[in-house]
Amino acid sequence: QSKLSGPELLCQIKKMVQITTLTQDMEPFAGFPWASQLSPRQLISDIGPFKTCAVVSSAGSLKNSGLGKEIDAHDAVIRFNAAPTTGFEKDVGSKTTVRLINSQVMASEDHHFLSNSLYSAGILVSWDPAPHSSDLREWYNKTDYPIFKQYQRYRRLHPQQPFYILHPRMEWQLWQRIQDNMGESIQKNPPSSGLLGTVLMMSLCEAVHVYEFLPSRRKTELCHYYQRFSDAACTLGAYHPLLYEKNLVKRMNQGSDRDIYMYGRVTLPGLKTLNC
Numbered sequence: 001q002s003k004l005s006g007p008e009l010l011c012q013i014k015k016m017v018q019i020t021t022l023t024q025d026m027e028p029f030a031g032f033p034w035a036s037q038l039s040p041r042q043l044i045s046d047i048g049p050f051k052t053c054a055v056v057s058s059a060g061s062l063k064n065s066g067l068g069k070e071i072d073a074h075d076a077v078i079r080f081n082a083a084p085t086t087g088f089e090k091d092v093g094s095k096t097t098v099r100l101i102n103s104q105v106m107a108s109e110d111h112h113f114l115s116n117s118l119y120s121a122g123i124l125v126s127w128d129p130a131p132h133s134s135d136l137r138e139w140y141n142k143t144d145y146p147i148f149k150q151y152q153r154y155r156r157l158h159p160q161q162p163f164y165i166l167h168p169r170m171e172w173q174l175w176q177r178i179q180d181n182m183g184e185s186i187q188k189n190p191p192s193s194g195l196l197g198t199v200l201m202m203s204l205c206e207a208v209h210v211y212e213f214l215p216s217r218r219k220t221e222l223c224h225y226y227q228r229f230s231d232a233a234c235t236l237g238a239y240h241p242l243l244y245e246k247n248l249v250k251r252m253n254q255g256s257d258r259d260i261y262m263y264g265r266v267t268l269p270g271l272k273t274l275n276c
């Protein structure tokens with residue numbers, strides 16, 4: 001298959017990736033006593049549309065970026081997993097509209113997901129690296145981490161905070177876009193939270209800026225801006241097909257290469273603005 005151009009790729013994503021969250025009426029959930037904890041509506045119909053959105057990767061290269069003010073000037077900001085703002089405002093800002101978390105964060109003891117106030121800002125959206133399947137019943141019986149148990153617990157403790165779960169179909173539809181646009185076979189693991197969040201924001205916003213997903217001149221082996229741990233795999237990927245994801249985002253970028261180099265900034269259009 002020949003390489004698609006940026007605009008063609010954007011249209012493929014618009015047509016072939018459905019951004020769906022679980023709702024109360026979906027099987028098998030509809031039959032469960034806790035179904036009412038799930039939202040009755042889709043995330044996309046509950047929030048937005050926004051004019052401008054910022055996607056803040058957790059990369060170490062955000063450190064000393066001074067991008068905080070610029071990030072906060074967007075109408076909506078998405079952050080990932082345990083990435084904090086307190087103490088890092090100058091570099092990453094303080095606004096959190098959506099926090100996308102993987103099910104490992106929800107389940108692992110060290111993150112204190114149920115009680116840490118880090119998770120109480122904004123709308124929560126979680127996802128589970130489900131096995132290569134989009135069948136809800138199959139997934140429910142074999143999640144990677146206990147996402148549903150933790151979801152129910154969290155909802156009981158924080159019933160007022162909006163909290164959605166991504167349909168695993170989205171992971172694999174997006175994975176397929178990556179695979180079909182690469183010359184070689186990629187690992188059958190879902191895309192990173194960063195790419196999932198980017199596509200989510202492209203469906204909620206007219207224009208999206210993604211920060212330090214494509215590394216700037218500040219590129220570093222430091223994994224996260226908020227931790228001392230270093231590993232180049234955080235930027236290039238091991239489990240997630242990160243290198244391929246970044247390749248795809250580079251192709252879709254409508255900003256300049258200088259923006260990437262100086263600010264780690266990529267500019268993507270909202271999916272609704274596309275004339276496909």
Ligand code: NCC
Nearest residue numbers: 057058059060080081102104192193194195213223234235
């Ligand atoms: O590291 P993580 O991601 O939380 O980062 C969020 C997103 O930022 C982008 N990123 C991060 C670091 C870096 N140097 N470069 C980057 O581009 C990526 O797009 C990434 O998705 C995840 O995707 O959910 C991930 O989560 C962590 C971990 O589970 C959480 O941080 C909680 O501790 C995974 N790490 C491990 O499992 C050890 C990571 O692989 C992916």
